[in-house]
Amino acid sequence: MDSDSDSDGSHISATPPRDLKPSSPPPPPSRPALLSSNKSRIKVRAASSSKPKSSSRKASNPSDPKPDKSDPAPPEDPFPILSSTLPFQIRTRVSGQSRGVSGVDSLETLPAGFFSKSASFTKLRRSSLDFDPVGDDPCPPLGSNSQQHRVEIGGSDCSAAADWLPGELRDEAAGGYGSSAKVLKRHSNLIGGNLPMPPAKLRKSGGEGNFVRLNMKRNKRKFLNKRGRGNGTSSGGRRYYKRYKKKLRTEGGAETESVCEEDGSVMDTITQERERQEGKKAKFDRELIEEAILAARNEASDENLVKLLSLTHGYDSFREGQLEAIKMVLDGKSSMLVLPTGAGKSLCYQIPAMILPGITLVVSPLVALMIDQLKQLPPMIQGGLFCSSQTPEEVSETLRLLQQGAIRVLFVSPERFLNAEFLPIFSATVFVSLVVVDEAHCISEWSHNFRPSYMRLRASLLKAKLNVDCILAMTATATTTTLHAVMSALEIPLTSLIKKAHLRDNLQLSVSSSRNRMKDLLVMIKSSPFSEVQSIIVYCKFQSETDILSRYLCDNNISAKSYHSGLPAKDRSRVQELFCTNKIRVVVATVAFGMGLDKRDVGAVIHYSLPESLEEYVQEIGRAGRDGRSSFCHLFLDDDTYFKLRSLMFSDGVDQYAVEKFLSQVFTDDNSSQGKICSLVKENASRKFDMKEEVMFTLLTQLELGEVQYLRLLPQINTTCTLSFHKTAPDVLAEKDAVVAEILKKSEMKQGEYMFDIPTLANSIGVTTTDLSNQLQNLKFKGEVTYELKDQAYCFTIVKVPADLCSLAAHLTKWLSEVESCKVRKFDAMFNAATFAVNSCEKLQGCSGTQHTPCLQRRILDYFNENDNSNHPNKMGQSSPFLRADIKVFLQSNPQAKFTPRAVARIMHGIASPAYPSTMWSKTHFWYFKQNGLFILNMKPWRARNHSLITDGKASQILISLNVVMEGRNLDLQNQACCYKKGTEGDWNG
Numbered sequence: 008m009d010s011d012s013d014s015d016g017s018h019i020s021a022t023p024p025r026d027l028k029p030s031s032p033p034p035p036p037s038r039p040a041l042l043s044s045n046k047s048r049i050k051v052r053a054a055s056s057s058k059p060k061s062s063s064r065k066a067s068n069p070s071d072p073k074p075d076k077s078d079p080a081p082p083e084d085p086f087p088i089l090s091s092t093l094p095f096q097i098r099t100r101v102s103g104q105s106r107g108v109s110g111v112d113s114l115e116t117l118p119a120g121f122f123s124k125s126a127s128f129t130k131l132r133r134s135s136l137d138f139d140p141v142g143d144d145p146c147p148p149l150g151s152n153s154q155q156h157r158v159e160i161g162g163s164d165c166s167a168a169a170d171w172l173p174g175e176l177r178d179e180a181a182g183g184y185g186s187s188a189k190v191l192k193r194h195s196n197l198i199g200g201n202l203p204m205p206p207a208k209l210r211k212s213g214g215e216g217n218f219v220r221l222n223m224k225r226n227k228r229k230f231l232n233k234r235g236r237g238n239g240t241s242s243g244g245r246r247y248y249k250r251y252k253k254k255l256r257t258e259g260g261a262e263t264e265s266v267c268e269e270d271g272s273v274m275d276t277i278t279q280e281r282e283r284q285e286g287k288k289a290k291f292d293r294e295l296i297e298e299a300i301l302a303a304r305n306e307a308s309d310e311n312l313v314k315l316l317s318l319t320h321g322y323d324s325f326r327e328g329q330l331e332a333i334k335m336v337l338d339g340k341s342s343m344l345v346l347p348t349g350a351g352k353s354l355c356y357q358i359p360a361m362i363l364p365g366i367t368l369v370v371s372p373l374v375a376l377m378i379d380q381l382k383q384l385p386p387m388i389q390g391g392l393f394c395s396s397q398t399p400e401e402v403s404e405t406l407r408l409l410q411q412g413a414i415r416v417l418f419v420s421p422e423r424f425l426n427a428e429f430l431p432i433f434s435a436t437v438f439v440s441l442v443v444v445d446e447a448h449c450i451s452e453w454s455h456n457f458r459p460s461y462m463r464l465r466a467s468l469l470k471a472k473l474n475v476d477c478i479l480a481m482t483a484t485a486t487t488t489t490l491h492a493v494m495s496a497l498e499i500p501l502t503s504l505i506k507k508a509h510l511r512d513n514l515q516l517s518v519s520s521s522r523n524r525m526k527d528l529l530v531m532i533k534s535s536p537f538s539e540v541q542s543i544i545v546y547c548k549f550q551s552e553t554d555i556l557s558r559y560l561c562d563n564n565i566s567a568k569s570y571h572s573g574l575p576a577k578d579r580s581r582v583q584e585l586f587c588t589n590k591i592r593v594v595v596a597t598v599a600f601g602m603g604l605d606k607r608d609v610g611a612v613i614h615y616s617l618p619e620s621l622e623e624y625v626q627e628i629g630r631a632g633r634d635g636r637s638s639f640c641h642l643f644l645d646d647d648t649y650f651k652l653r654s655l656m657f658s659d660g661v662d663q664y665a666v667e668k669f670l671s672q673v674f675t676d677d678n679s680s681q682g683k684i685c686s687l688v689k690e691n692a693s694r695k696f697d698m699k700e701e702v703m704f705t706l707l708t709q710l711e712l713g714e715v716q717y718l719r720l721l722p723q724i725n726t727t728c729t730l731s732f733h734k735t736a737p738d739v740l741a742e743k744d745a746v747v748a749e750i751l752k753k754s755e756m757k758q759g760e761y762m763f764d765i766p767t768l769a770n771s772i773g774v775t776t777t778d779l780s781n782q783l784q785n786l787k788f789k790g791e792v793t794y795e796l797k798d799q800a801y802c803f804t805i806v807k808v809p810a811d812l813c814s815l816a817a818h819l820t821k822w823l824s825e826v827e828s829c830k831v832r833k834f835d836a837m838f839n840a841a842t843f844a845v846n847s848c849e850k851l852q853g854c855s856g857t858q859h860t861p862c863l864q865r866r867i868l869d870y871f872n873e874n875d876n877s878n879h880p881n882k883m884g885q886s887s888p889f890l891r892a893d894i895k896v897f898l899q900s901n902p903q904a905k906f907t908p909r910a911v912a913r914i915m916h917g918i919a920s921p922a923y924p925s926t927m928w929s930k931t932h933f934w935y936f937k938q939n940g941l942f943i944l945n946m947k948p949w950r951a952r953n954h955s956l957i958t959d960g961k962a963s964q965i966l967i968s969l970n971v972v973m974e975g976r977n978l979d980l981q982n983q984a985c986c987y988k989k990g991t992e993g994d995w996n997g
């Protein structure tokens with residue numbers, strides 16, 4: 008094994024230090040105490056290191072998630088109306104809509120299609136090299152997107168993926184990150200892209216560089232021909248790459264220029280060269296591998312598995328937990344695997360995928376992650392994926408390969424399971440041996456990153472639909488409570504839990520409280536050891552912060568760029584590419600950055616804002632030191648951010664009153680007829696019920712997958728169609744075509760165009776929305792019609808009408824409020840761990856100065872090992888007798904508005920909601936004032952210190968506790984009961 012390849016991080020002292028930057032930075036104004044001790048340690052290691060790492064390491068292949076952590080996809084197939092006759096609905100365009108709590112754009116509130124708005128998939132495909140020239144100036148002026156004061160909240164969503172974000176949105180979000188995915192030209196797994204690519208090669212590639220294009224057809228031959236040695240860290244790849252570089256030099260071309268000229272041809276050249284030079288050996292190795300697979304199939308002994316590992320991945324040994332998990336899977340036992348980020352979880356299904364007879368189905372939360380994982384497959388494992396951004400050709404090609412038995416590992420998003428046409432693929436010819444649930448914590452509402460669509464992945468459903476017995480669930484971050492929930496959903500016995508440390512040992516953790524984070528950040532980046540780190544990620548919560556900070560760093564000679572979900576997809580891809588190719592040193596990002604990012608040499612992660620949970624913290628610091636080298640993770644703690652974020656924790660909350668209204672709409676008499684396709688236009692419903700879209704989706708998913716099945720969700724669609732006839736007169740066409748006849752009956756005429764509702768039309772013809780979509784498309788292809796679609800909606804059919812809407816609403820509201828409390832507890836746990844490190848750690852057991860690795864590691868370990876339902880102390884509890892008066896003033900000055908208590912509470916805390924958007928409140932002095940073109944929360948009169956909304960479980964009463972600080976005075980409504988009668992929205996008798 009090449010010594011440069013990942014260390015498992017457990018023997019950190021043996022790992023070489025991070026490379027020093029070639030040019031020394033300007034002298035730091037001062038150096039934090041922690042850094043001196045680190046520096047001396049680094050020197051010692053540098054001296055003792057026999058083999059320092061080469062600086063020309065492979066540029067990693069980023070793929071575009073995140074999250075908006077966020078980033079952050081319409082459900083798999085929210086737009087079947089646009090699909091062809093293929094068994095999958097292909098999204099070609101997604102309408103977006105903006106939302107988010109309180110003018111606060113959270114990761115999880117990304118609109119579907121958010122990332123695709125700037126460039127349709129078609130356009131992306133056509134001009135895959137068409138990046139904005141963001142990268143030319145590493146420090147561009149703030150764009151329009153900087154004019155936002157938005158926070159991106161959510162789990163790595165998982166944000167990526169992100170709390171509450173409907174799966175489809177995340178999938179789309181992934182597409183956003185993943186826009187890198189969309190612009191990818193080649194798949195490393197298909198065309199020998201596993202070769203290390205020099206940064207220079209990527210620079211002029213127009214942005215596709217090390218990205219993937221999911222064109223299976225185009226690359227099939229190459230894929231089938233190639234062999235390889237893993238993911239680019241292998242010695243084979245390096246040897247080849249050195250030879251290739253040498254060849255270029257001897258041929259007289261400047262290496263970088265030759266390479267840069269045209270990425271596509273270079274890739275082809277590399278592939279051909281590699282095939283020529285290694286062709287014979289490839290055949291030989293293929294035979295060896297086949298023998299090794301047979302041997303492992305006959306006897307899954309340690310020896311046989313290690314041999315297979317070495318032949319396929321180039322590694323000499325398994326890391327901790329891997330062999331155990333692989334053997335368990337080969338034994339047909341479902342298992343739960345908890346390994347730290349970057350510890351090598353993927354290998355635990357890659358090896359079985361070669362040995363097991365059927366395919367391995369990997370469920371992944373983000374398109375970007377899927378692409379990343381697909382790229383990481385060793386060459387002899389052919390992979391495929393289904394995602395919303397594929398072309399029809401790509402889908403049918405994947406399907407064809409699947410049916411031919413060529414695909415061993417298939418990646419899908421959980422939303423795919425919504426698609427009725429997906430599951431029937433798996434039959435006697437295409438059978439599934441293993442289902443892998445990646446980021447399995449998303450199944451549990453008690454995780455930091457619950458994703459409703461993951462609820463579809465219960466063992467009972469998987470077994471019934473896929474006839475699969477073996478499930479491998481994988482995560483890096485799950486508390487005991489979350490683990491139990493996941494294992495119970497997937498029916499994994501406790502004996503099948505493989506759990507190792509949550510953190511790698513090569514991460515050096517520190518915390519400092521800061522009154523001037525901006526300045527402290529700059530000082531830190533300019534001081535050792537951070538000054539010696541090439542690649543740094545700075546995590547912020549607010550989008551505007553990322554823009555301001557990156558500009559500030561640039562002004563101080565540090566090449567930096569911001570990254571958040573408010574940026575156009577191509578800008579985000581560009582930033583990621585610049586970072587991965589070391590063209591910029593610092594990315595200042597929201598939670599949207601990181602998922603699917605496979606840059607192994609990130610040397611530092613700095614949290615400018617407090618993460619929302621220890622899970623999020625562990626995920627984000629897990630981006631550092633994936634190469635096994637010592638890496639530095641610092642967290643800035645400040646009270647203002649804490650108070651602000653804690654308030655925002657309540658932004659998803661809903662009143663029972665709203666849930667009841669929502670249920671009444673879902674279960675109207677009109678909706679209840681058997682098999683009727685019902686729809687709920689997201690934007691309208693969101694405003695009407697003052698409920699975030701992701702909360703509505705969570706409720707709908709619960710109604711489908713909860714204890715009683717009340718409804719069945721269907722793929723989301725755009726419901727309103729505006730159609731024009733072109734060739735044949737409508738009446739004439741209607742005589743030949745039943746769909747047209749029905750359109751004429753059901754449409755409203757507007758300026759010569761026919762406007763109708765897709766579900767209504769489908770119901771009256773008696774077809775599915777997918778069938779209707781196909782028929783409309785046929786008419787379009789024949790040149791008879793053109794049409795446009797809008798109004799994205801949730802679709803469902805009613806299975807059973809609840810007997811008592813009121814008690815169902817009470818039950819659901821209670822559940823949502825428990826989930827909300829859990830989120831707040833997680834945040835408090837994070838805050839307490841950081842506060843302990845700064846204030847209370849006695850620095851006895853390895854902590855020193857501002858170096859807090861041991862105590863934070865201990866805290867994190869305890870947190871993940873204990874039940875996380877205990878309350879943590881928090882800094883809240885201010886009180887004041889004046890709040891009632893202030894609220895009265897507020898209500899009097901808005902006599903026309905009908906507020907619920909929760910709405911008032913939100914407004915007081917500067918949290919927008921769908922019914923009370925920031926556009927509305929920006930006009931009042933209560934909330935925002937405009938400064939330099941930015942809307943800023945007007946903190947002066949309404950500085951929120953804390954609020955909590957407590958429902959007492961009864962439909963008719965809500966207790967509100969608001970603690971607000973008004974210009975330094977403490978205000979409180981503690982224990983004030985604010986009642987409003989059921990059904991009298993706005994009737995607030997405070």
Ligand SMILES: Nc1ncnc2c1ncn2[C@@H]1O[C@H](COP(=O)(O)OP(=O)(O)OP(=O)(O)O)[C@@H](O)[C@H]1O
Pocket residue numbers: 012013014238322323324325326329346347348349350351352353354483629
């Ligand atoms: N046994 C091994 N020896 C050396 N390197 C390994 C081994 N197993 C995996 N790796 C390498 O470790 C790196 C991280 O692996 P992988 O992406 O599977 O991590 P992960 O646990 O899924 O991380 P994350 O949770 O962040 O997605 C990859 O480059 C992989 O090739």
